Amino acid sequence: MSSRVSTGARPGARFAQFKLVLLGESAVGKSSLVLRFVKDQFDDYRESTIGAAFLTQTISLDDATTVKFEIWDTAGQERYKSLAPMYYRNANCAVVVYDITQASSLDKAKSWVKELQRQANENIIIALAGNKSDLVAEHPDKRAITTADAEAYAREAGLLFFETSAKTAENVRELFTAIARKLPLEQAGNRGMRANPRQGVDLRPEAPGTQGGGACNC
Amino acid sequence: MGHDGEDSLATSEGGEELANDRSKATSPPRDGEDESTIRVLKEEGAETSSKVESSTISQARFQSLETEQEYRPPLPPRPTNVNLLREGSYSPKSSLQRSRKTSRPQLLSTATTALSRTDIHTQSYQDGSRETFDASAQTTPPSKATAAFGSIKRIKDLSGSEGGDSASVKSYAPSLETGGDVESLLGEVLGASQESPAWRLHSTQNGALNPFDSVAYEDDEATVDFYREFDEIGAVAADGENEEQLLNQWKSKRKHFLILSSAGKPIYNRHGDDNLISGYIGIIQTIISFYEGAHDQLKGFTAAGARFVVMSQGPLYLVAISKLGENDLQLRVQLEALYMQILSTLTLPNLTHMFSNRPSTDLRRPLQGTEPLLSALADTFTRGSPPTLLSALECLKVRKTHRQVINDTLLRTRCETLLYGLIVASGRLVSVVRPRKHSLHPSDLQLIFNMLFEARGVKAGGGENWIPLCLPGFNKNGYLYMYVSFVSAYESGGEEGREGQNETGKPDDIAILLISANKESFYDLRKMRDSLVEELEANGSMAIIKSAVRRGRPTATDIVPGTVLRHFLYKSRANVQFTMPSYEPSFTTLLAKRRLLSLYHALHASVHAKNAHLKVHHCISRESISLAWVTPLFELYCVAGPHASRNALAQSANKVIQWVRREEERVFIIGGAVF
Ligand SMILES: Nc1nc2c(ncn2[C@@H]2O[C@H](COP(=O)(O)OP(=O)(O)O)[C@@H](O)[C@H]2O)c(=O)[nH]1
Ligand SMILES: [Mg+2]
Numbered sequence: 094m095s096s097r098v099s100t101g102a103r104p105g106a107r108f109a110q111f112k113l114v115l116l117g118e119s120a121v122g123k124s125s126l127v128l129r130f131v132k133d134q135f136d137d138y139r140e141s142t143i144g145a146a147f148l149t150q151t152i153s154l155d156d157a158t159t160v161k162f163e164i165w166d167t168a169g170q171e172r173y174k175s176l177a178p179m180y181y182r183n184a185n186c187a188v189v190v191y192d193i194t195q196a197s198s199l200d201k202a203k204s205w206v207k208e209l210q211r212q213a214n215e216n217i218i219i220a221l222a223g224n225k226s227d228l229v230a231e232h233p234d235k236r237a238i239t240t241a242d243a244e245a246y247a248r249e250a251g252l253l254f255f256e257t258s259a260k261t262a263e264n265v266r267e268l269f270t271a272i273a274r275k276l277p278l279e280q281a282g283n284r285g286m287r288a289n290p291r292q293g294v295d296l297r298p299e300a301p302g303t304q305g306g307g308a309c310n311c
Numbered sequence: 312m313g314h315d316g317e318d319s320l321a322t323s324e325g326g327e328e329l330a331n332d333r334s335k336a337t338s339p340p341r342d343g344e345d346e347s348t349i350r351v352l353k354e355e356g357a358e359t360s361s362k363v364e365s366s367t368i369s370q371a372r373f374q375s376l377e378t379e380q381e382y383r384p385p386l387p388p389r390p391t392n393v394n395l396l397r398e399g400s401y402s403p404k405s406s407l408q409r410s411r412k413t414s415r416p417q418l419l420s421t422a423t424t425a426l427s428r429t430d431i432h433t434q435s436y437q438d439g440s441r442e443t444f445d446a447s448a449q450t451t452p453p454s455k456a457t458a459a460f461g462s463i464k465r466i467k468d469l470s471g472s473e474g475g476d477s478a479s480v481k482s483y484a485p486s487l488e489t490g491g492d493v494e495s496l497l498g499e500v501l502g503a504s505q506e507s508p509a510w511r512l513h514s515t516q517n518g519a520l521n522p523f524d525s526v527a528y529e530d531d532e533a534t535v536d537f538y539r540e541f542d543e544i545g546a547v548a549a550d551g552e553n554e555e556q557l558l559n560q561w562k563s564k565r566k567h568f569l570i571l572s573s574a575g576k577p578i579y580n581r582h583g584d585d586n587l588i589s590g591y592i593g594i595i596q597t598i599i600s601f602y603e604g605a606h607d608q609l610k611g612f613t614a615a616g617a618r619f620v621v622m623s624q625g626p627l628y629l630v631a632i633s634k635l636g637e638n639d640l641q642l643r644v645q646l647e648a649l650y651m652q653i654l655s656t657l658t659l660p661n662l663t664h665m666f667s668n669r670p671s672t673d674l675r676r677p678l679q680g681t682e683p684l685l686s687a688l689a690d691t692f693t694r695g696s697p698p699t700l701l702s703a704l705e706c707l708k709v710r711k712t713h714r715q716v717i718n719d720t721l722l723r724t725r726c727e728t729l730l731y732g733l734i735v736a737s738g739r740l741v742s743v744v745r746p747r748k749h750s751l752h753p754s755d756l757q758l759i760f761n762m763l764f765e766a767r768g769v770k771a772g773g774g775e776n777w778i779p780l781c782l783p784g785f786n787k788n789g790y791l792y793m794y795v796s797f798v799s800a801y802e803s804g805g806e807e808g809r810e811g812q813n814e815t816g817k818p819d820d821i822a823i824l825l826i827s828a829n830k831e832s833f834y835d836l837r838k839m840r841d842s843l844v845e846e847l848e849a850n851g852s853m854a855i856i857k858s859a860v861r862r863g864r865p866t867a868t869d870i871v872p873g874t875v876l877r878h879f880l881y882k883s884r885a886n887v888q889f890t891m892p893s894y895e896p897s898f899t900t901l902l903a904k905r906r907l908l909s910l911y912h913a914l915h916a917s918v919h920a921k922n923a924h925l926k927v928h929h930c931i932s933r934e935s936i937s938l939a940w941v942t943p944l945f946e947l948y949c950v951a952g953p954h955a956s957r958n959a960l961a962q963s964a965n966k967v968i969q970w971v972r973r974e975e976e977r978v979f980i981i982g983g984a985v986f
Contacts, residue, residue, distance in 0.1 A: 119680065124771075124772060128773060131773065132773060136771060139771055140767045140768035140771060141683070142680075142768060142772060143680060143684075143762065143776070143778055144776055144777050144778030144779055144780075144793075145776070145777045145778075146769075146773075146774045146775065146776050147776070147837075148774035170680050171679070173779065176779060176830065179831065
């Protein structure tokens with residue numbers, strides 16, 4: 094369910110599948126980032142997400158490596174809080190989003206990071222995205238959180254960090270590509286090939302024990 | 312097509328058909344004089360002819376019922392009543408007024424059960440000088456008790472449009488009763504006790520405005536307003552300078568919905584932000600609690616041409632304010648739907664818990680994200696919605712054998728955790744599977760359809776969806792989880808030049824809905840969806856569904872060749888489903904559709920008036936001739952142009968019945984698939 098790596102038809106070609114979850118306060122632009130990443134579109138009058146949306150997108154890291162993201166775009170609302178673990182439980186990576194023009198949204202982002210570091214997959218890759226950078230490009234006084242502050246926090250907490258704009262597409266692809274590069278491709282790859290051919294290699298700490306030595310299919 | 316004057320409605324097609332004496336009595340006789348006022352039902356014609364009517368209408372509603380107990384000093388008529396008085400009382404030139412006058416005595420002499428309506432309308436001509444609340448939807452004459460604290464005088468500017476008026480407000484005895492319609496969708500096993508309140512039809516003793524009233528509520532100015540009805544009202548500027556302009560914009564809206572807590576906290580309003588209208592919210596809350604304090608319940612009142620209907624649901628007050636001529640029963644159904652949406656977000660125990668913990672709870676936060684759903688419902692009601700009016704569902708028309716294959720495919724691919732499986736195409740049900748012991752409730756489906764096809768939040772996501780929601784008709788105490796994904800009806804994306812929009816503006820998409828009680832079952836249901844779609848593609852069902860969606864509804868003349876009918880609604884009471892032809896070619900604009908729906912509302916009100924045991928109700932206006940026909944099996948509402956004869960209309964109505972009978976298993980889902 095979480096990640097899968099297999100070799101394609103071409104010798105040396107690698108294909109990996111990872112589960113990614115987006116978290117963050119309502120209206121910071123989670124769905125917009127996904128829409129930009131998956132469909133390269135942006136909608137100014139977007140209605141907020143109801144429940145959670147599940148999308149997939151495949152990117153090529155290089156000629157030989159393809160990564161498929163299975164993305165959970167969650168609604169940031171309180172009443173859905175109890176469902177969040179279901180979305181991040183087996184996630185390989187997470188994008189925690191805040192709105193650089195809303196100071197409170199970073200606090201919310203920090204609390205999601207904490208929750209992920211406590212509850213989610215131990216090896217989870219977390220990226221922090223400060224969204225709506227286009228807004229401050231025109232009106233610098235709209236900025237509520239400086240790049241330096243956010244960057245310092247991200248470094249301290251061990252997160253990837255980007256300031257993005259779903260509207261202009263700035264740094265959106267870069268964000269997802271950086272995550273893909275940081276994912277344990279080799280590790281998962283080796284394991285995936287050792288494990289059962291069935292999909293859904295579980296990367297949780299207890300998981301390796303459950304994976305018997307399947308036949309190598311290389 | 313001439314007018315057949317005194318002809319009876321009888322056609323030569325058998326006893327069960329439209330040959331009812333009473334139908335004759337309830338329709339006004341027509342003669343040569345009428346013809347001078349008859350106009351072709353064209354949009355332009357309709358718009359220009361409506362001016363006179365609308366001014367008389369609002370006045371008529373103003374005056375309405377005076378109770379006998381009340382002392383009424385004779386006051387001179389208002390200048391604005393001139394139309395009414397002249398046309399209604401002295402000059403028989405207007406078809407509108409004529410029909411009123413001439414029909415009532417006949418109604419009285421034959422249909423004695425409709426006595427109260429006669430009284431009301433007779434009285435409404437006697438005193439044009441005072442506004443009291445509208446009686447059109449009263450269930451009983453006000454009791455002594457309610458009359459005792461009957462009027463709150465001088466609530467200035469309550470609805471805002473008639474400066475300086477003092478509105479007299481009175482509650483009426485809370486005696487709404489459940490009507491005879493026990494409605495449970497596709498649920499043979501469902502007892503009356505399980506029926507959902509949202510879809511009970513409350514009967515009112517006198518649901519009827521004069522049906523003409525609401526048909527032509529627009530004058531030219533208001534017509535323009537209706538196109539602005541859905542425009543957003545901006546925010547109040549920091550200096551408050553634009554406040555008056557915004558308030559005027561707010562007042563010009565023909566319909567409002569407000570939701571507030573019993574403590575007076577605003578929860579939802581369709582137009583304008585809280586700051587702008589906080590004064591009005593305060594007034595409404597004061598009025599409501601005034602009655603509450605007197606151990607009475609305010610149900611509704613009329614002020615300045617707007618009907619106010621108040622519904623109290625636990626810790627919430629829901630208020631509808633309409634200038635569209637709907638009656639209380641119809642507005643209540645709409646309020647009920649908004650309440651169901653709130654339950655659907657929160658569940659009943661959560662809602663009650665929050666308020667019993669803290670009566671001053673601000674519900675906006677827990678409801679975050681629900682506002683677009685409430686507004687989508689509200690706007691649907693403002694545009695006019697056959698499913699809501701009829702409390703029934705529409706199905707996609709496909710052959711019985713084809714539907715059988717689709718049902719079987721759903722059953723075959725069903726996974727363990729599935730509770731309900733549905734396929735819905737542009738708001739019309741294609742197929743449903745359910746456990747034998749659970750039925751599906753139309754009110755629940757209304758919420759789901761609204762979420763998927765009217766609001767944009769889910770569709771815009773562009774992926775698959777996993778949505779926790781409470782379906783109050785099924786169980787108002789807990790959540791279910793719904794898997795949703797869409798399949799485009801146009802393989803290569805709207806190549807046929809329709810841009811993926813059908814006639815009702817809903818995207819022409821096919822939604823696969825798989826509902827489970829297990830919140831972990833997303834991946835199971837997703838797998839089921841994949842094999843379901845794969846099999847539907849393989850056995851040709853998907854192509855059948857897509858082509859049915861693309862074909863759209865047949866027009867009235869496709870259904871009955873050469874018919875005078877412009878449109879109809881046919882509701883099968885047993886199936887809680889309805890069918891109708893396309894809005895093309897006559898009712899394609901927002902306004903034309905609203906007029907049509909207003910006419911349907913008026914017809915519906917007259918045949919659902921309590922004690923008005925009308926089986927057939929005719930309504931003739933300058934714009935149209937229409938008919939409501941109700942039997943234990945069905946309700947039929949149909950509309951023809953003004954030049955059609957009643958005879959031709961009746962014949963067409965019979966043809967529609969025959970068509971439905973022939974097509975019954977195609978236009979309706981009968982039984983549905985169970986496991
Ligand atoms: N200017 C600007 N607006 C954005 C950006 N991303 C999202 N928005 C807007 O912010 C609002 C909320 O976005 P949405 O994606 O629904 O946020 P979510 O609730 O986190 O999923 C919408 O009106 C978007 O159009 C961005 O990068 N720049
Ligand atoms: Mg979102």
